[in-house]
Amino acid sequence: MTVTTTNNAGTGPAGAAGTWRLGDRTVNRLGFGTMRLPQDSGWRPRDREQAVAVLRRAVELGVNHLDTAAFYFSPSRSANELVNTALRGHYDELVIGTKVGPGRDPSGDWLPEARPEQLRGQVEENLRQLGRDHLDLVNLRIGAALERGTGSLADRFGVLAELREEGLIRHLGLSNVGPEHLAEAQAIAPVVCVQNQYALGNRADDALVDLCAEQGIAFVPFFAIQSGTTDERVTALAETHGVSPAQILLAWSLHRGPHVLAIPGTGDPAHLEENVAAAGIRLSAQDMATLNSIE
Ligand SMILES: NC(=O)c1ccc[n+]([C@@H]2O[C@H](COP(=O)([O-])OP(=O)(O)OC[C@H]3O[C@@H](n4cnc5c(N)ncnc54)[C@H](OP(=O)(O)O)[C@@H]3O)[C@@H](O)[C@H]2O)c1
Secondary structure (H helix, E strand, C coil): CCCCCCCCCCCCHHHHHCEEEECCEEEECECEECCCCCECCCCCECCHHHHHHHHHHHHHCCCCEEECCCCCEECCEEHHHHHHHHHHHHHHHCEEEEEECCEECCCCCEECCCCHHHHHHHHHHHHHHHCCCCEEEEEEECCHHHHCCCCCHHHHHHHHHHHHHHCCEEEEEEECCCHHHHHHHHCCCCCCEEECECECCECCCHHHHHHHHHHCCEECCECCCCCCCCCHHHHHHHHHHCCCHHHHHHHHHHHCCCCECECCECCCHHHHHHHHHHHHCCCCHHHHHHHHCCC
16 A cells, blocks of 8 residues: 655645654654554554554655654564555654563563663664564653663663664653753763653653753653643633544643643544644634643
8 A cells, every 4th residue: 555645744634734844854743643544542552454554544645753662562462563564665654663671571461670781682673573674763762770760870871872873763762751861861862852751741851841842852642631621711711612632631641831842642543633633723822821830
């Protein structure tokens, strides 16, 4: 199947919220996360053809920034393999970010931390699964050892900086971090994005979002829908705009700052259409004041 792309940055429905310069590439601010593709929220494997169709439709709608990981898999589906199958003919037009650090072993059990010497293998695993000779963007996730202060971020980020020098990685980012991690990493190599959990109703990282804006770094919130609030003011505003509460949560993220890039995840074709359409929602100053008053 051929994908008809409308994904020149700033075009297509996903371009309705504008673009951001991510390293040396321009992306539409409304992107896509692949975590929901291998399985649904009940951990049942998704229909493979539907998952492939969702990815192709996302790109048709102008999505050109995707977030993935080798550890997004169910017993019979791998998010990276689905991306490879659906989109490998379009890699030149896409920015595909992946993540290394804490992951999962082949049985699916979570590994709380990756040692520095394991990171090259994780990068190579992503290269193999995606069928690429370089990765556009790799985020170093912070795991248990670093949270306890017993591991070194510099040792791990230094390995990724070397892989960047070798040309295996174009750009580096961080995930699940605080401002102190950002500063430590920036002393080693440029950081183009921070990917943390953040949503309306879950705003512990407000100061970090502002810090990223000041420094021209993309802030990429995950769980913008899943950990978003169900406050009745969101529902009421959704009715006023004739959209869904999930779309209001995404629109709020995109209105939080021009450097905020949305990566909503879904394996549901109707949800995909809704999520991309959220890029075109215009919230007024009054709308934002109402939403920002939600604790
Ligand atoms: N850095 C990290 O540590 C980290 C951690 C978690 C996630 N991530 C990344 O962040 C991305 C975003 O997180 P997420 O996938 O959990 O996305 P999300 O946007 O927070 O929520 C996804 C959940 O909401 C549902 N959903 C999606 N669109 C909807 C809509 N329009 N209306 C109602 N429900 C909707 C999905 O189910 P359906 O599939 O049924 O639509 C799924 O259950 C992930 O895909 C992944 O790439 C990163």
